[in-house]
Amino acid sequence: MNLITTFVLMPFVGLLLLPFLKVRSKGVVTLVLLTMNVIISGYLAVLSLSGSPVSISLPGSYVTDIIPIRIDALSGWFILIINLIFLTGGLYGYSYLKSYKKRTNSLTLHSFAFLLQHVSIIGICGIQNSFVFLIAWEILALTSFILIIFDHENPVTIKSGINYLIQAHFSIVFLMIGFIWVVNKTNSYDFQAITAYSSTLPGMASLILFLCFFIAFAIKAGFVPFHTWLPYAHPAAPAHVSGMMSGVIIKIGIFGILRMLLIIKTDYIAAGFIILIISVLSGLYGVMLAIIQHNLKKLLAYHSIENIGIIGIGIGIGAIGTGLGNTTLATLGYAGALLHTLNHALFKSMLFYTAGNVYQATHTMEIEKLGGVIKKMPQTAMLFLIAAIAICGIPPFNGFISEFIIYTGLYSWLSDGTLFSLLAAIFSTIGLVAIGGLAMICFTKAFGTVFLGTARHTIPADCREVKFIQLLPSYILALIIILIGIFPLIFIHLISMPVALFPGTAEVVANIPQNSAFAALQPISWAAWMLVLMVIGLYFFRRYRLKKRNVELGPTWGCGYVAPNCKQQYTASSFVRSYSKLFAPVLIVHKEEEIVHGVFPSEAKYHTQPYDKLEKGLIDRVLKLNKNFMGRFVFLNNGKLQFYILYGIIFILTVLAVPLIYRNLESILEIFKLL
Amino acid sequence: MLSILLNLIAALFFTGIVIRTKSKASGRKGPGIMQPIRDVYRLFRKGSVYSETTSFIFQLAPTVYFASVVMAMLVVPFGKSPGVLSFYGDFIFFAYVLALGKFFSIISALDTGSSFEGMGASREALYSMFAEPAFFILMGSLALLSGHTSFQGIFASLHIGSQISYALAALATFVLLMIAMIENSRMPIDDPKTHLELTMVHEVMILDNSGFDLGLILTAGYLKFALYGALIVNLFIGVIPYQYAIPAFFAIQFLMAVAIGLIESFMARFRMSHNPQFIVVLTSVSLLIFFGVLLILQKFV
Incomplete structure (x- = not known):
């Protein structure tokens, strides 16, 4: 009780302190306050993960009713991930924002929003009162908006921020529909009422209730086709905010979906298939668009959609497993999804932090303009490479472990099942494999063009490695990435508690070592060790051999051409050209070109701008129709204040009149009935 | 352990046999079977030339490439x-x-900042992306057929009994052989002996490698060939006792090497733009195998 009051009050302590502090100490105070909140929430999370779920009832008020706060293992797992990413994000932000020292006011607001966001997001994990949940959800949306528009003098940033704000409110509309539905029927805000109510509903109705919540959370998580805010918001935000958004804020959507699977009793098979299909499509669509992006942060943003898809595949097969009573499938699905949630938080925030380092050193995020950065920033490059390999799901890093669990889930689904399940399993496998292959194209392109070769454009002369304190968060994350890759079993034991919450998994979770799929992680851990040792051993043997030999430096082989320049390098667009030709039906790339005319070379130009086909169809088209329709009523908008006051009065009168007319209507109807 | 030993022996001769077959088919005398191994041995003792553009990635990559192939061989x-x-x-x-x-x-390849090597890299990334689904569907179908989910479990319990399963084994061999050709950048996809950088895939990626590094890459290539050969052998030998299985292993590897040599002698490389289509065909063939397995298991009512 006292803990929770302290926890909620912490940002307001910050609000009292921050405006009066000097720029340098603002960051420190924010970090201290954040750390205190991290300790409080981390303590509760560890309690719940070690087997004693925390359950507190706040008295609340007349409006909110009692506020139950229940932190079970699932909340605990997400709280720990959130805390880790917020701590590293805060630390990174502290050094990243040093170059914005002069903008005191923005920094104060930013720090306060940062603290408040942490409170709201942790709150969402624990609060089980729908009314207060919505308040926390709204605070999360607003604080994210403030964090995104840090660079608010840039019109593009403001536009992206508002895009996010509007779509976040779409998510709230669906949440409200779901909650109002239940509250209306049960007269209770408690989540337990949802469980009780949904078990009385017929199958179809409970599925629709689930879908209401699913859409709300899917908008937050960025599932296709609800993803369009994501590629705008991530590049617009400062690097640490993009890292945290991609790392944890979209994960809160995943948390919501998992929570609703726990509390809504519905047709799990149907729900699972819906999630599975949307997830495979999200994964494929996300990576397909990621490949053609020229902006590094936008590329990473689309990649988040892909990874949300992979997590979704896990959740989908988990739900199907629950529905079918296939315990192995359920356990593997949920375990893969939960582990991938952590994994993606790790490598995606790390990628955004390292991209932020590159941005601060080169002042651009355009992949086509970069190149050869590895020589200026070797540590950043190495960290980016680790995260890039991990995100492609390649051993010996963490991405492989979670994808392996999901793969074994899909293959174990093959062992029993109807024709329909078999087809779903094999096509999901194809999807997952294709996602992996495309991710490899995407990240070899990103790493290869940004860090390797020579600069394709003038890179500032003062481009150099950032300070160690700014690299530290990425090092911490890299360490965990390697740990998961090399000692996967430790983390499997950590997630066994949250996985066991889901119906139909307890049996397998109870004896994880006996389960053949989880037992495979032991040899994989050995294999990872062997791989690492072999690479190290071979590398040193090679160095020893070369020491005695003649090692020379020379120009790159240009097939006989002796004066190659940096413009002749392979660029990112040319690297993915054959890909984009093959996948042309799915992609939109606006081209602008001026070819060389005449005998003497004139100026030539070639510019491409990738666009999102789904956004064009689902957002732009609808907006256009809406604008056309609304355009008919422009005559009302005549700019005279008197008229606006009149509209206001008319509106108030109408609102007041509705109940009167309604009552009269009833009596008129009754008269009709009597007749 | 036995598989590693056999694979190493097969890798020693495999590429030599391919080259020998090609030279016989074109009426030349050709180098000895051990020539590729001699080449590698010579490379291991040489110094290196590195491009000024490259970073430590370029020096690390051949080592990782080689280690990855050895790790794959272990399973x-x-x-x-x-x-x-x-x-x-x-x-x-x-x-x-x-x-x-x-x-x-x-x-x-991208580290060299060359205008050619990026081209090979781009193709390699695209082709391997297309080839992977075929392998996973094939293994999925075999897993479904045998009820096991590990290489050894699958191969030890595969029974080639009915007519459909003969057809499946033939298709599976085809798919594995083609994946081997794609992974090793051989004929229908890539021509290792071409002289024009524009038309290469794998060769153009290693233009700048020399000495020890090139030796590692070539050795990894030989091992990879033997590896896929071993997978194909495994499709057939199942639980046959060793005294027959070991000669069968070498016979099948030999046949495969000769077949590759003949394919390379009498076939032209596909047009680069047609390669993806060809590789996607592999995925469809492996789906065909999957449906064949469904037929055997009588999942279609």
Whole structure:
């Protein structure tokens, strides 16, 4: 009780302190306050993960009713991930924002929003009162908006921020529909009422209730086709905010979906298939668009959609497993999804932090303009490479472990099942494999063009490695990435508690070592060790051999051409050209070109701008129709204040009149009935 | 352990036999069978030239590539005897650890900042992306048919009995052979002996490698060939006792090498733009295998 009051009050302590502090100490105070909140929430999370779920009832008020706060293992797992990413994000932000020292006011607001966001997001994990949940959800949306528009003098940033704000409110509309539905029927805000109510509903109705919540959370998580805010918001935000958004804020959507699977009793098979299909499509669509992006942060943003898809595949097969009573499938699905949630938080925030380092050193995020950065920033490059390999799901890093669990889930689904399940399993496998292959194209392109070769454009002369304190968060994350890759079993034991919450998994979770799929992680851990040792051993043997030999430096082989320049390098667009030709039906790339005319070379130009086909169809088209329709009523908008006051009065009168007319209507109807 | 030994022996001769077959088919005398090994041995003793553009990625990549192939070799079984590592879903590890090597060879090609090597890298990334689903569907179908989910479990319990399963084995051999050709950048996809950088895939990626590094890459290539050969052998030998299985292993590897040599002698490389279509065909063939398995298991009512 006292803990929770302290926890909620912490940002307001910050609000009292921050405006009066000097720029340098603002960051420190924010970090201290954040750390205190991290300790409080981390303590509760560890309690719940070690087997004693925390359950507190706040008295609340007349409006909110009692506020139950229940932190079970699932909340605990997400709280720990959130805390880790917020701590590293805060630390990174502290050094990243040093170059914005002069903008005191923005920094104060930013720090306060940062603290408040942490409170709201942790709150969402624990609060089980729908009314207060919505308040926390709204605070999360607003604080994210403030964090995104840090660079608010840039019109593009403001536009992206508002895009996010509007779509976040779409998510709230669906949440409200779901909650109002239940509250209306049960007269209770408690989540337990949802469980009780949904078990009385017929199958179809409970599925629709689930879908209401699913859409709300899917908008937050960025599932296709609800993803369009994501590629705008991530590049617009400062690097640490993009890292945290991609790392944890979209994960809160995943948390919501998992929570609703726990509390809504519905047709799990149907729900699972819906999630599975949307997830495979999200994964494929996300990576397909990621490949053609020229902006590094936008590329990473689309990649988040892909990874949300992979997590979704896990959740989908988990739900199907629950529905079918296939315990192995359920356990593997949920375990893969939960582990991938952590994994993606790790490598995606790390990628955004390292991209932020590159941005601060080169002042651009355009992949086509970069190149050869590895020589200026070797540590950043190495960290980016680790995260890039991990995100492609390649051993010996963490991405492989979670994808392996999901793969074994899909293959174990093959062992029993109807024709329909078999087809779903094999096509999901194809999807997952294709996602992996495309991710490899995407990240070899990103790493290869940004860090390797020579600069394709003038890179500032003062481009150099950032300070160690700014690299530290990425090092911490890299360490965990390697740990998961090399000692996967430790983390499997950590997630066994949250996985066991889901119906139909307890049996397998109870004896994880006996389960053949989880037992495979032991040899994989050995294999990872062997791989690492072999690479190290071979590398040193090679160095020893070369020491005695003649090692020379020379120009790159240009097939006989002796004066190659940096413009002749392979660029990112040319690297993915054959890909984009093959996948042309799915992609939109606006081209602008001026070819060389005449005998003497004139100026030539070639510019491409990738666009999102789904956004064009689902957002732009609808907006256009809406604008056309609304355009008919422009005559009302005549700019005279008197008229606006009149509209206001008319509106108030109408609102007041509705109940009167309604009552009269009833009596008129009754008269009709009597007749 | 047995599989590693056999694979190493097969890798010693495999490429030599391919080259020898090609020279015989074109009426030349040709080099000895051990020539590729002699080449590698010579390379291992040479110094190196590195491009000024490259970074440590370029120096690390061949090592990782080689290590990844060796790791993949550790999970491949031989009939009854499992690989050094054998576990549930080891074929997923097999495919992904090879992807690690591919990742590094692609970025090492991009590290040179050359206008040609990026081209090879781009093609390699695209083709391997298309080839992977075929392998996973094939293994999935075999897993479904045999009820096991590891290389050794699948191969040890495959029974080639009915007519459909003969057809399936033939298709599976075709798919594996073609994947081997794609992974090793051989004929219908890539011509290792071409003289024009514009038309290469794998060769153009390693233009700047020399000495020890080039030796590692070539050795990894030989091993990879023997590896896929071993997978094909495994389709047939199943639980046959060793005294027949070991000669069968070498016979099939020999046949495969000769077949590759003949294909390379009498076939032209596909147009680069047609390669993706061809590779997607492989995925459809492996789906055909999947439906064949469904037929055998009578899942279609």
